[in-house]
Amino acid sequence: MPFKSISIDAYITQQKQLHPTIDTLQLKKDVETALNDFHADKKCSCGNDIWVLGSVGKERTCFSCMLGTTPTTNDLEIEGAEYKGFNCRTGRHMDDAPLEELSGYFDDDGFELNPDIAPKPTLCSGCIHDGHPFRGIVCKLFRMGQIGGEEFQCCDFQADK
Numbered sequence: 001m002p003f004k005s006i007s008i009d010a011y012i013t014q015q016k017q018l019h020p021t022i023d024t025l026q027l028k029k030d031v032e033t034a035l036n037d038f039h040a041d042k043k044c045s046c047g048n049d050i051w052v053l054g055s056v057g058k059e060r061t062c063f064s065c066m067l068g069t070t071p072t073t074n075d076l077e078i079e080g081a082e083y084k085g086f087n088c089r090t091g092r093h094m095d096d097a098p099l100e101e102l103s104g105y106f107d108d109d110g111f112e113l114n115p116d117i118a119p120k121p122t123l124c125s126g127c128i129h130d131g132h133p134f135r136g137i138v139c140k141l142f143r144m145g146q147i148g149g150e151e152f153q154c155c156d157f158q159a160d161k
């Protein structure tokens with residue numbers, strides 16, 4: 001699972017050290033409201049789970065839409081916001097796109113995917129398929145399907161000689 005958990009109290013303490021004048025009662029309330037929204041299944045406009053810590057007192061947004069990258073185990077998230085998965089949704093739905101523009105990647109729910117925000121696992125760098133013009137499409141689909149998983153696995157891996 002991406003993200004490193006931090007308890008609400010530890011987060012408040014950390015913020016208090018960084019910003020001594022901060023209103024900790026209000027901050028705690030804001031964190032709890034954001035966490036409640038997470039549990040109420042409120043999603044980012046792209047369909048991803050919201051990033052609670054990044055959404056405190058702000059619009060509810062996922063990590064990727066806010067920072068343009070995928071979360072790692074070094075990124076903090078409030079304890080209890082169990083990440084239910086991650087995808088590469090761009091926020092655009094099939095039904096909203098003009099037919100002549102329909103190309104690229106879409107998931108089963110009809111959301112457009114951006115494979116370029118899927119991180120490239122280290123395994124791929126040592127594979128003969130890496131960088132292959134046609135093969136690469138399948139590689140991207142594999143990567144998108146396993147984002148947030150424990151360890152990337154690929155049944156098509158072939159070691160580069």
Ligand SMILES: [Zn+2]
Nearest residue numbers: 044046062065
């Ligand atoms: Zn998003």
